[in-house]
Amino acid sequence: MPVKSNSQYSLRLNTYFDGKGRVFPLLSLIILAVFTPLAIKNLIIGEHALGTLILIFVCAFIADAHALIKGRALPIHEHIIATLAISCVALSLFTLGAGTIFWVFPVSIIISFAFPLATSILFNCALLLTATTYVFLNYDMADALRFFFAYLLTACSVHLLLKHIDALHTLLKEESSKDALTGALNRRQLNLFLKDALANKVHYHYDSTLIMIDVDHFKQINDVYGHAKGDEVLINLVSDIREQIRETDLLFRVGGEEFVVLLPNTDLKTAQKVAQKLRANIKSLALLDNQTITVSLGLCASADDLTQTKWMNCADKALYAAKQRGRDRVCQYNLHHNRIEDVAA
Template structure:
């Protein structure tokens, strides 16, 4: 069962970890772009390119704002739009007046846009970027150079698109591996604290209720001892499938221990959650597993109350489950926040 301290639920959230790395990428791209672009402002001004100098100055000011918001508020200001617009405008105008010197900046700008924006948006913006640079190049350079420039920029977009797509796929796969139990396909404990906290916040701010159901398979050790661990694993997989088939799309099913599952039920009152828990236990015990393995389960149910922490909510469900396991098993025990001292009041026996 989940112990009184929350037993391992405080592991880092993989989604938050990925988001943190994305913020670092955004920060470093803006920081080093600022270092590279800022010296060009006085250089272009000295060459009487006042408009380009002004463009670069606004570009740098925007990057400073992005860096400050990231550092002080952990907020991604402009979501890459300012960088994309001013980078493209500066490259186009610089290419028009400076020739190849301006064109050289197009290649790092293309790569940076892919790191700063969502993939589809970056593809669209860079497609417009390539067309715009090709148009300027057509009028600015000989025809042979125009074709070389156009194809090299297009290939850069293609290569970086492939790289960004593969990195995105790998990130999604790694996040799934980190948040999903490999045996049953249920969610694992890595996100549990954040999910519970989110429902507590919804309760505090909007009076939106949620209930928690802890389910533990009875005498599971005897299954492993009698039929072996392979059979035990198959029983867990089938139990997860039976539970999942009975749940709504908005419900979340976790595997939080060896033979213990947790169901988070949004917008669900205590009484409704207890009724559902009974149905889940019946679903588990109504037919033998693997044709000849009988299963019963016990459940603890509780609704979130205002002013409590996620660990208090979780521990109350754990206490209810503990009572169910030690008063005969195969039953549902419901505990309300204000009735925590009297867990037996919600005792419902499920025939096994």
């Protein structure tokens, strides 16, 4: 099976930080520093059930936080963590009394920020039901209603804020991964996908092939027609390339008029056909009035002993050879014989 990204976990904060931020170590320290003394205190005063439950919650949270920091799957499902947190609050209310009602608010906020929207709404409703039941049984009606509406306002405000943050995060992530002009993926994303492709080659023997594409005489297009027209050519070029490749293939812009297509699970022979198809189709397009636009292409397939840098360099050498040998052609880097070869049309 192909290598999967380690950042694809369900926790909201891990989505924001891709498991690399400092949020989980810091949050873990806060949980440890605040709740461990509470657990010990309850064990000392004879509230063994509550003290034990709080310790279980702390250990479970720390276990998941450690797994996320290490880029591993969650050992304990987030629903169990949220259930433990609510159970701690509920048991505190019904054993220690009204003085623990204030814990409802920080626990609600932690659940909202830590878990996905659907999970946080579900468990906030459960927490609201538990706490409201207690206050209506132990407070007068006016105070109970004040608590109910204060909690409801807090939870709704936090969720509306988080919904807005989610939208901004999605937009920021998209903008940081794509080229602003063409919408192709950027160089940073290329490095990530190259790493996965090479790992798939080593571990699962899945071939992948790079196609490096450069627009021939692009400087002349900018000089004669202007940069706005040149940008239009690039935008239309990217649109056409996307139509010619599979949904699983990836297109990156790595320079002014230079692009890379990564063909996952594709051997060199198949990539040769794809490259020639791209070359011929681009040449037939009316990308520029009264002038044919051509591209040169360089191929290089993956290998067990390749690094990302060497793989890119080999594809770049093949592209350079295609330029030197007359442009509007495809060349490939033969790793077995350490030489550049023409690819027949």
